[in-house]
Amino acid sequence: MITTSVGPLLVRDTDPGGARPTLLWHSLFVDSRSWERVEPELARDRRLVVVTGPGHGPSGDPGHRYTMQDCADAAVAVLAEVGVDGPVDWVGNAWGGHVGIVLASRRPDLVRTLVTAGTPVHAYTRGGRLQTHLLLALYRAFGPVRFLVDSVTDVLLSERTRERDAAAVALVRDSFASADRRGLANAVVSISLHREDLTPALPSIQAPTLFITGSDHHDWSAEQARAAARLVPHGSSVAVEGAAYLVPLETPAEFVRSVHGFWAEHAAPGVSP
Numbered sequence: 125m126i127t128t129s130v131g132p133l134l135v136r137d138t139d140p141g142g143a144r145p146t147l148l149w150h151s152l153f154v155d156s157r158s159w160e161r162v163e164p165e166l167a168r169d170r171r172l173v174v175v176t177g178p179g180h181g182p183s184g185d186p187g188h189r190y191t192m193q194d195c196a197d198a199a200v201a202v203l204a205e206v207g208v209d210g211p212v213d214w215v216g217n218a219w220g221g222h223v224g225i226v227l228a229s230r231r232p233d234l235v236r237t238l239v240t241a242g243t244p245v246h247a248y249t250r251g252g253r254l255q256t257h258l259l260l261a262l263y264r265a266f267g268p269v270r271f272l273v274d275s276v277t278d279v280l281l282s283e284r285t286r287e288r289d290a291a292a293v294a295l296v297r298d299s300f301a302s303a304d305r306r307g308l309a310n311a312v313v314s315i316s317l318h319r320e321d322l323t324p325a326l327p328s329i330q331a332p333t334l335f336i337t338g339s340d341h342h343d344w345s346a347e348q349a350r351a352a353a354r355l356v357p358h359g360s361s362v363a364v365e366g367a368a369y370l371v372p373l374e375t376p377a378e379f380v381r382s383v384h385g386f387w388a389e390h391a392a393p394g395v396s397p
């Protein structure tokens with residue numbers, strides 16, 4: 125565990141001291157296991173620093189509300205603790221993408237490239253916020269009962285994934301059901317219900333940035349991703365068929381192909397991507 129301003133965080137370092145550090149930060153409601161299908165390919169010639177966010181998996185909770193900036197500060201603390209003193213390639217899914225946007229816009233020296241997957245940049249909609257408030261009240265009262273587990277699974281995964289990929293469904297259900305109730309509830313309030321509009325930050329991002337979205341992500345369409353990419357000086361976007369929020373889990377081959385292509389496009393001359 126690494127002590128940070130958002131609580132003690134579980135961090136897995138696949139190649140301490142290795143070259144080309146890449147930081148992975150997962151989505152809300154799932155833990156770092158959601159990267160398992162893409163880690164082997166992403167780890168080729170790379171050092172992966174895999175963070176489990178507060179209130180998820182074995183990671184702790186700070187006992188107070190926190191912001192995306194606090195999460196970005198925690199990432200800086202993690203990098204310092206594991207001995208990464210230069211820029212990283214940031215890969216974030218939903219929540220992790222939000223943290224990456226904040227860090228890249230405020231600390232350009234720490235982000236070489238930025239990949240976000242399933243990461244809406246607009247503030248949470250009024251309708252979404254009201255629905256989440258209701259579900260959160262039920263979760264606090266009754267815990268991860270089947271209705272709530274089903275609701276989260278239905279949002280995070282596409283219909284195709286739910287019908288054809290029992291392992292992905294099981295991972296999402298277990299991540300949600302096994303999380304610490306107080307810590308997860310705090311995460312939902314802190315970084316979902318209080319999510320700010322990150323659109324104004326996009327023009328200040330100097331790092332090449334890729335916005336990935338799934339075809340079944342109802343809060344982040346391909347057109348919205350393209351519009352966000354146009355605001356970033358070196359932005360691009362791609363839509364992946366058959367996925368919703370959790371593109372790395374649902375369509376790992378397509379995700380890896382997109383990320384590797386992006387890295388290759390933006391590799392420094394004479395440096396392997």
